[in-house]
Amino acid sequence: MNQVINFTCKPEEVKDLFLIENLIREKLKIKKNQKISFRWHRRSIDARQKQIKINASFEVAIESALAPRFINYEFPILDKLAPQLHIIGAGPAGLFAALQAITRGYKPIIYERGKDIRSRRRDLAKLTRDHILNPDSNYCFGEGGAGTYSDGKLYTRSKKRGDVQKVLEWMVQFGATEDILIDAHPHIGTNKLPKLIEAIRNKIISCGGEIYFEHKLTNLFTENGKIHEIEINGKKRIVINRLILATGHSARDIFDLLFKKQIKILAKPFALGVRVEHTQDYIDRLQYHGRLSDEFLPPAAYSMVTQVDNRGVYSFCMCPGGIIAPCATGSQEVVTNGWSPSKRNNIYANSGIVVGIEPSDFEQKNNPFVCLEFQKNVEKACWEAAGKTQSVPAQGLQDFVNGNISTQFPRSSYQPGIVSVNLKEILPDLIYNHLRKAFIDFNKKMPGFITNDAVVHAPESRTSSPILIPRNALNFQHVEISNLYPIAEGAGYAGGIVSAAIDGINCIEKIVKY
Ligand SMILES: Cc1cc2nc3c(=O)[nH]c(=O)nc-3n(C[C@H](O)[C@H](O)[C@H](O)COP(=O)(O)OP(=O)(O)OC[C@H]3O[C@@H](n4cnc5c(N)ncnc54)[C@H](O)[C@@H]3O)c2cc1C
Numbered sequence: 001m002n003q004v005i006n007f008t009c010k011p012e013e014v015k016d017l018f019l020i021e022n023l024i025r026e027k028l029k030i031k032k033n034q035k036i037s038f039r040w041h042r043r044s045i046d047a048r049q050k051q052i053k054i055n056a057s058f059e060v061a062i063e064s065a066l067a068p069r070f071i072n073y074e075f076p077i078l079d080k081l082a083p084q085l086h087i088i089g090a091g092p093a094g095l096f097a098a099l100q101a102i103t104r105g106y107k108p109i110i111y112e113r114g115k116d117i118r119s120r121r122r123d124l125a126k127l128t129r130d131h132i133l134n135p136d137s138n139y140c141f142g143e144g145g146a147g148t149y150s151d152g153k154l155y156t157r158s159k160k161r162g163d164v165q166k167v168l169e170w171m172v173q174f175g176a177t178e179d180i181l182i183d184a185h186p187h188i189g190t191n192k193l194p195k196l197i198e199a200i201r202n203k204i205i206s207c208g209g210e211i212y213f214e215h216k217l218t219n220l221f222t223e224n225g226k227i228h229e230i231e232i233n234g235k236k237r238i239v240i241n242r243l244i245l246a247t248g249h250s251a252r253d254i255f256d257l258l259f260k261k262q263i264k265i266l267a268k269p270f271a272l273g274v275r276v277e278h279t280q281d282y283i284d285r286l287q288y289h290g291r292l293s294d295e296f297l298p299p300a301a302y303s304m305v306t307q308v309d310n311r312g313v314y315s316f317c318m319c320p321g322g323i324i325a326p327c328a329t330g331s332q333e334v335v336t337n338g339w340s341p342s343k344r345n346n347i348y349a350n351s352g353i354v355v356g357i358e359p360s361d362f363e364q365k366n367n368p369f370v371c372l373e374f375q376k377n378v379e380k381a382c383w384e385a386a387g388k389t390q391s392v393p394a395q396g397l398q399d400f401v402n403g404n405i406s407t408q409f410p411r412s413s414y415q416p417g418i419v420s421v422n423l424k425e426i427l428p429d430l431i432y433n434h435l436r437k438a439f440i441d442f443n444k445k446m447p448g449f450i451t452n453d454a455v456v457h458a459p460e461s462r463t464s465s466p467i468l469i470p471r472n473a474l475n476f477q478h479v480e481i482s483n484l485y486p487i488a489e490g491a492g493y494a495g496g497i498v499s500a501a502i503d504g505i506n507c508i509e510k511i512v513k514y
Helices: 017-028 092-103 117-130 164-173 193-206 252-260 280-287 370-385 397-402 429-445 497-513
Strands: 003-009 036-046 053-062 084-088 107-111 210-212 217-223 226-232 236-239 243-245 270-279 305-308 311-319 323-326 336-339 348-357 392-396 418-420 455-460 484-486
Touching: 003 017, 017 036, 017 053, 084 092, 092 107, 092 164, 092 193, 092 497, 117 193, 117 323, 164 497, 193 210, 217 252, 252 370, 270 280, 270 311, 270 336, 270 370, 270 429, 280 348, 305 429, 311 336, 311 429, 323 348, 336 348, 336 455, 348 429, 348 455, 370 392, 370 455, 392 397, 397 429, 397 455, 484 497
Parallel strands: 084 107, 084 243, 107 210, 243 484, 392 418
Antiparallel strands: 003 053, 036 053, 217 226, 226 236, 270 348, 270 455, 305 311, 311 348, 323 336, 392 455
């Protein structure tokens, strides 16, 4: 058994293995003639004081080899007669549901509207360079879902919902570095995620599962409270036994389809705002008390939350060393989100800053589409204001707070381009006023946060699903359609890669149990 030892040290000390070994020996009272092996167990940064500390935790074995961190899982080859499970969507939820299905002897068959990773990349280049949007292949749709070309942050607060460790271990098994099992705020990076997703795809297929790209669910047919057939790409009909719906928060056509088929959906709270970009050096200095990130300290992140007039305003999906990406999925809209490479070595730091929105904010609070319509209207207003391309409206942060149009911008990482717009004039008052007050509060907590060197890009609107597809907590079955399993972010039950993957795994366990 490995022993675990915890201590704090300076950032410069963590790479000095001689010093670390001596510290371990001293703390565990290990004799000089005893051999030890050790490795990182957990690691986090405490930058609250001027002297930044690393909370270090090491696994140690005395006079023996370290026990492995975990044992690779052997996914079984499926029996030819294995019962089939149809899954719509190859995002984290769909893929992890498929892996878990294999462990339980079910044959997963995934239909994904978007393209495989390689073909998808070409569509992203066209979107960024030429403003040409493919509504089925973009930053949200395609193999790996919205998570593929993301930052790959794997931190989740939803630990109670399921086995976070299992998700992370499977990710390591499929190619992520073991650092994600160590760091308090693990991340993978856009450059590494595609290979990992491809490895998951290959495993699913080699075990006997099936994945079909450019296969969009376009219709479904119900009888006696069950779906008996689905339609793919407007023509192919498939008889199904159970349907797992893992289509993500941007599949608006799926919400329309469910509504048309009189399958219950509900309006759901979500959040909307803007994406703010500082330079990374600037954020490093603010967070690290004047110091820059270096070989010992990673590019600094921040996390902010405040209440403005009883409404939450918070930072969302902060990407140190990242890029702002064009994440629209339909015509007449612009949407931003952020990603970063594994080294987080871009010169910018961006973060969504978003305002909580409730169905009760609107007159038609019982209309399931009330929050979605609000989201659509903001995305369209921003598209119109920035010239009806994939450029986005933008403003210096100081100017945003003062309500002045910006005359000069520092460079932005958003490659399709930014256009100077007074965002006060296009964002709904509810959003603008809450953001403005929140920025003033953030500036008190992190003096210097408001500066015209930071650029506000609008909108950050796809934070979570504005619609809930209600299911029974006990068995994950839709409240009205017993063989429909709405899961993860699109159904309103997850937010982020890990929690979506957990929901996919849990769904299979529910199917097995009930
Ligand atoms: C740029 C960006 C950066 C992000 N960064 C992070 C991050 O760092 N950390 C984090 O935790 N989260 C991040 N996210 C969010 C994260 O990607 C999502 O929370 C997660 O992917 C949700 O998983 P999901 O499986 O529920 O849905 P999705 O990943 O959205 O997958 C749904 C899939 O269903 C497919 N689909 C939709 N409709 C149909 C249909 N009709 N027929 C067939 N297929 C369909 C879509 O093409 C898609 O592939 C980021 C998102 C973006 C866009």
